[in-house]
Amino acid sequence: xxxxxxxxxPGGSLSSTDILTALYFAVMEHSPSEWKTTAEGQDAFVLxxxxxxxxxxxxxxxxxxxxxxxxxxxxKTGSRLQGHPSVADGLPGxxxxxxxxxxxxxxxxxxxxxxxxxxxxxxxxxLCGDGESEEGQIWEAGMFAAHHKIDNLIAFTDVNGFQIDxxxxxxxxxxxxxEKWLSFGWEVIEADGHDFASILNAFKxxxxxxxxxxxxxxxxxxxxxxxxxxxxxxxxxxxxxxxxCQDALSQLEETLGDY
Amino acid sequence: MxxxxxxxxxxxxxxxxxxxxxxxxxxxxxxxxxADLTSSVKMGAFAREFPNRFFQCGIAEAxxxxxxxxxxxxxKVAFCGSFAEFITxxxxxxxxxxxxxxxxxxxxxxxxxxxxxxxxxATHQTMxxxxxxxxxxxxxxxxxxxxxxxxxxxxxxxxxxxxVYLRFGRPAVPNFTNPDEPFEIGKVYxxxxxxxxxxxxxxxxxxxxxxAAEALEAQGISAEVLNVAxxxxxDVAALxxxxxxxxxxxxxxxxxxxxxxxxxxxxxxxGQAPMEFINGGxxxxxxxxxxxxxxxxxxxxxxxxxxxLKVLSKKQA
Numbered sequence: 409x410x411x412x413x414x415x416x417x418p419g420g421s422l423s424s425t426d427i428l429t430a431l432y433f434a435v436m437e438h439s440p441s442e443w444k445t446t447a448e449g450q451d452a453f454v455l456x457x458x459x460x461x462x463x464x465x466x467x468x469x470x471x472x473x474x475x476x477x478x479x480x481x482x483x484k485t486g487s488r489l490q491g492h493p494s495v496a497d498g499l500p501g502x503x504x505x506x507x508x509x510x511x512x513x514x515x516x517x518x519x520x521x522x523x524x525x526x527x528x529x530x531x532x533x534x535l536c537g538d539g540e541s542e543e544g545q546i547w548e549a550g551m552f553a554a555h556h557k558i559d560n561l562i563a564f565t566d567v568n569g570f571q572i573d574x575x576x577x578x579x580x581x582x583x584x585x586x587e588k589w590l591s592f593g594w595e596v597i598e599a600d601g602h603d604f605a606s607i608l609n610a611f612k613x614x615x616x617x618x619x620x621x622x623x624x625x626x627x628x629x630x631x632x633x634x635x636x637x638x639x640x641x642x643x644x645x646x647x648x649x650x651x652x653c654q655d656a657l658s659q660l661e662e663t664l665g666d667y
Numbered sequence: 668m669x670x671x672x673x674x675x676x677x678x679x680x681x682x683x684x685x686x687x688x689x690x691x692x693x694x695x696x697x698x699x700x701x702a703d704l705t706s707s708v709k710m711g712a713f714a715r716e717f718p719n720r721f722f723q724c725g726i727a728e729a730x731x732x733x734x735x736x737x738x739x740x741x742x743k744v745a746f747c748g749s750f751a752e753f754i755t756x757x758x759x760x761x762x763x764x765x766x767x768x769x770x771x772x773x774x775x776x777x778x779x780x781x782x783x784x785x786x787x788x789a790t791h792q793t794m795x796x797x798x799x800x801x802x803x804x805x806x807x808x809x810x811x812x813x814x815x816x817x818x819x820x821x822x823x824x825x826x827x828x829x830x831v832y833l834r835f836g837r838p839a840v841p842n843f844t845n846p847d848e849p850f851e852i853g854k855v856y857x858x859x860x861x862x863x864x865x866x867x868x869x870x871x872x873x874x875x876x877x878x879a880a881e882a883l884e885a886q887g888i889s890a891e892v893l894n895v896a897x898x899x900x901x902d903v904a905a906l907x908x909x910x911x912x913x914x915x916x917x918x919x920x921x922x923x924x925x926x927x928x929x930x931x932x933x934x935x936x937x938g939q940a941p942m943e944f945i946n947g948g949x950x951x952x953x954x955x956x957x958x959x960x961x962x963x964x965x966x967x968x969x970x971x972x973x974x975x976l977k978v979l980s981k982k983q984a
Contacts (some may be wrong), residue, residue, distance in 0.1 A: 446742045454737075496767055502738050505769045508760050514730040515765060518745075525698070525719065526741060545761070548730035549718020556722065 409462050411653035413483035417490070419643040421463035423568040423601065423628040430607040431533060432467040440472040440501065446501055451530045452519050454504055457537035457566070458492040459645065463617030465489050465499075473501035475638020479667040491630060510543025512536060517553045517621075520561040531615070534563040542580050546648050547592065553621040554593030561576075562614045564624035566601065570641040589623040601626030633660050669859045670883055671877050673841035677814035679871075680835050682780045684709025685814075686821025687746060691717055694744065697825060700735055703727045708748035708778045728758045732773070736765035739772040744825055747773060747938045751780035751834060752793035759799055766830045767803040775800075776823045779837045780810075781921035782947060782964050783871050783957040792916075792952030800832040800925020801899050807852060808899040810834040812873035814842040816896060819850030827852055834870065836921075838957040841874045853897045855905035861891035864975050864982075865909045868919040868929060871897045871944070871957075873967060876919055879971035888977060898928050903935045910940045915982040916975045919945035921966055941981035943974040 410416035432438070436451040445449065455464050462482060468607045474488070481487035488499040492507030504515050510551035523530055534544065553561055573579045582588075589596045595618065599610035607626070614622040630644070631637025634656040637648075639660065648656055691697040691713055699713050700722045714721040724731040728749055735745035747754060754775050755762065766773045777796065784792045800808045803840075809831060811820040817835050824831045844856075857871065859880050868876040872896045880890040893910050894899070916936070918929040918941050928942040936942070947964050961967045 445740070447740060448742070504736060505764050508764045511729075511733045511761060511765055514733025515737035515740070516735035517730075519740055520737070521722065521734065522741025522743055525738075525743070528741075545727075545729040548725075548727035549733065552724060552730050553728065554733065555725070617944065632850045 409466070409479050409482045411645055411650065412480055413647060415647050416462055416483060417459040417645045418462070418648065419507050419560060419570065419580045419630040419637060419641070420460050420566060420568065422632045422634065422637065423630050424535060424566040425463050425632070426602050426604065427564065427566065427607055427626050428463055428467045428535070430604055431611070433473050434608060435611045437530060443473065443500055445495070445503065447519055448526070448528060449530065452503060452532045454512045454516040454519065454532065454534040455493055455506050457509065457540050458506030460535065461489070461491065461493055464493060468501040474499060477667050482593055509540045510545040513546055513549035514552070516563065517549055517558050517561055520558045521556065523560060526579045531560045531562055534561070536563060536565050538565055538567045538569065538582060538585070539579070541565060541582055541585065550589065550592040550594065557619045558621050559617050559619050561621040562597050562611070562624070563621065564626055567625050568628045568630040570639065570644060572641065572644050574641050585625055593620065594623045595620040597622065597624045599624060599626055599627035602632055609618065635659060668861065668880060668889070671858070672845040673843050675842055676839035676977040677842045678837060678839045679751055679811060679817040680709045680837060680876050682811070682814040682817025683776055683778070684712055684820050686818040688712050688716060689818070690825035691720070692821050692970045694825060696742060697744045697746065698722065699746045699748065700724055700731050702731050702753065704727055704749055707750070708776060714980050715728035719854050728753050731845040732758050732761040733765055735773045736769055736771040736899050740973055745773045748776040748778065750791055751777040751796045752791055755796040755799045756793060763803055763909050763911040765913045767806050770805060771830060772828055774831045774833055776835045777832060779983055780834045781836060781870065782952045782960045782966065783921060784837050785957045785960060788954040794921070794923040794947045794952065795926070796834065797898060797928065801926055801931065805830060805897065807831045807897070808834070809852065809897050810869040811850070811896050812870055812894050813840060813844050814845040815844045816850060818846070819848065819895065823850040823852050840871050843874065843877070847912070850896070853900050853902055855902040856894040856896060857891065858894050859890065859892040861889040861913065863889045863913055864974060864979055865891045865893060865907065865913045866919065866971060867893040867895050867916060867928065867932060869898060870921055872921055874885070875961070875966065875968040876973055878968035879975065882968065882972050883975055888975065888979065895928055898931065901931055901935060906932060906935060910936055913943050917943045917945065917971060917978055919966065919971050923949060925949065941978050943978040945971055945974055
């Protein structure tokens with residue numbers, strides 16, 4: 409998809425692929441055919457790190473929200489698959505726009521509060537990046553969700569350790585994310601974001617109604633599954649060329665180049 | 668000409684508080700959020716009446732905008748209250764992406780707008796907010812003129828499906844409009860029909876325009892006062908109708924020149940009539956009493972009269 413679009417963000421998409429695959433196919437209660445823009449009667453998902461649009465669109469299409477054939481239109485003029493997620497273009501499955509970082513946890517907290525007010529027992533999931541956690545609004549949302557005891561909010565961070573300018577710890581150290589979220593009053597769970605048993609167990613542990621919002625720290629690798637992209641920040645936002653794309657696809661056990 | 672009577676000074680922010688309470692009694696979708704300014708933005712009565720629908724966000728406006736967008740996504744009508752500067756400039760990107768681009772049913776309740784905030788000074792006196800909000804695709808921008816009209820505008824904003832910027836102020840000002848007149852978004856209210864010159868204003872300056880029209884009448888000049896309570900979408904037809912009759916217009920606003928109503932009207936009526944503008948120019952505010960500041964910044968009725976005489980001389984030239 410990203411290669412065809414000649415621009416986009418493969419690195420973070422690959423590090424969060426296993427997590428979103430597990431979420432959409434084994435964790436969330438959702439039905440594409442009954443999906444509403446109000447998120448009513450289903451679990452909801454908010455992508456805070458909007459540049460992970462390629463993997464987001466992939467799981468939505470594979471879940472049946474829109475035709476898989478549309479994935480090839482990513483970032484092209486006239487496409488519903490905008491460079492970053494949009495609600496203005498009529499793509500089913502998307503609740504909120506994202507792309508400007510740091511805003512998704514706040515919005516997911518709002519959806520979770522709305523569900524609480526409406527007596528809808530479903531959960532709200534939200535994916536952030538670790539680099540994104542440098543945004544102050546993430547921590548505003550952290551205080552807010554704990555204060556209002558929003559325990560139907562399950563946020564998770566793709567801790568791949570890289571952002572555009574380099575390793576997160578060299579750009580502006582995040583230090584101990586676990587300690588930070590614990591001190592904000594959240595329940596914190598850590599898991600291997602490339603091990604399905606670990607991912608599923610983490611989401612299971614995060615399901616309790618204990619008065620606390622949940623943060624799962626998924627430890628991952630940027631560019632997972634492709635040797636020349638793995639743990640290399642230059643693949644945060646660069647498209648592979650045709651040869652690199654073929655090379656990358658040949659390294660994966662199963663590829664779905666059917667669009 | 669129409670004579671208006673000040674039925675007693677009231678702050679427009681209290682009109683918002685009353686409108687919010689009334690709207691919420693009839694519509695349980697309405698929720699309210701504030702960032703540590705409950706009493707300043709007059710959300711106290713709502714908070715007492717509907718504690719489950721009120722969300723204190725603390726001093727964290729960016730998060731408040733995101734939470735409001737999320738609540739709106741679930742079908743709620745989310746009113747966010749703060750000072751004008753802190754609900755526009757401070758959170759412009761959040762409002763742009765989550766509210767405007769996201770077409771969220773969020774109402775930005777913007778208090779303490781303009782120079783008439785007074786003593787707090789320039790950090791709090793935004794005169795750029797209308798420009799910022801006008802620039803956002805899909806944003807409706809409303810600035811009612813007194814307590815009564817702010818009640819009505821709040822009720823109308825609650826009924827309207829989509830993003831709204833609702834601007835009001837801090838000081839007690841004359842309350843003179845008809846409390847029974849329903850507020851219509853997008854309508855220019857003709858306060859005072861006239862034939863020689865049009866005076867278009869919004870917010871606190873509508874009263875100053877009414878006073879200016881009375882002073883002009885004493886000089887034998889018939890001024891038509893337009894209350895442009897909705898700045899976007901702009902009722903261009905009403906403005907054109909007035910100016911085609913009077914042949915001259917003064918636009919008065921408690922806002923800087925860049926991006927304000929003056930620019931919007933100049934764009935809409937380009938070349939059709941001589942124009943004069945009452946605004947803050949390209950300046951920051953200062954501390955002082957609201958009345959003193961309106962005079963210091965050239966926004967009071969005396970300055971409007973002078974601008975009307977000047978534009979009339981251009982018309983005759």
